[in-house]
Amino acid sequence: MKKYIIVALLFAAIAMGAGWLFRQSGITHTRHFQNLPWQLTLNERQHLSVFGLTLDESRLQDAVDHWGHFPEIGQFESGNGEQVIEAYFEKVRLGPLDVKAIARIAVSAEKMAEFNQRHINRTPGPSGDFKYELIESDIAQVLELPVTELTYIPKVKIDENFMKLRFGEPAERRELSEQRSLWLYPKKGLAVIIDAHGRDIFQYINPDKFTNLRQRLSTLE
Template structure:
């Protein structure tokens, strides 16, 4: 078949001979010369057949590589490798120790270094200190791809009060992010210390906007919905999953994963804040 295709291409181009076939190719410039194949020497026949086999191999590899390139373009967003272990935001497990597991991370057990391995990113660690409330040590990961879904992820790390105070005292730089919040950049030594702290909370901000029907189909019906009123944000609460989804009709959704025991205080906090704003 390959020989016939070569022959048709040659006759269609008015007898032009591919240079790569050399003198032997001239025998096959037209149908009247096909019989001359039998007159070739064994060496000439071997050369011709080898040449044709080489052309066949080239075509095979060109087609194969093209198909692979197309498959990679379709299946690998952002050039990432295929994830053989899907890590989806709705795949939440409560293990035998009543701990929340998501993205192959276990809250209060997995460390920042484990998250870096899962996300294939280093993230940016900073401490945030408000005038009211406890300081928060966070690791921010921008544009993380997990199982083909892109999101920004903020991890809240768990540390004792004395540890947080030490990190603050040794901070390399302090800046103000708003009227009431200060941002503290950690020293190089404390960056290493923070990498081994456990993850207490996960905040997941998907790149795509999620409508209510999609959330219901993936996460199920929440036990409670708490509206913030003027902002339009509604918190969907899933106490048995350690999950809250902030549904925002005007912006990005916020998916929060927390230990099961944190849900009551979280609900109390947002209910109180909603009540205060309503006054």
């Protein structure tokens, strides 16, 4: 019985520690954390800066340098033929947290057509999409292109009260299911999927492109 009490107390301490970390906004008595999901700024061009990057200005190489990890880069094609280039960071340390991150790259139609002529190893995905590998010289080109959208997936759960404290009330809230809700902050360039039983997902995009993100997220309903 004593063993079970100790284990229960240990888990309670861990949970309290995680909650304290977020309630303190990443600030302790001796240390101020950067690269937290609510630390958002808009520059004079109304471009969003978050996690040390400015969307549509910072290159993918800037993310690699700033975060200290090299991602898996792929070209993806959806069932309707839409193509995107994304860089997947399996594990990066942002502030006090280990997170997964996905950077979507701004690629012109002409450049995408060039990549189409050289990509290799078509792999089908679970939702009817396809992934292609890029050759080394094209990866080098992608590293010099700007990041246009970021997806941030923390391991720590975010509760609704904390969301309201840090981001305010959303401009729009949609219930995706009994377990998941979508919070939209178009003026901040932020959309958040809160999942009661899974990982929360933060998506960042420049405000002038938010309509496009909203349309893509509407397919989740």
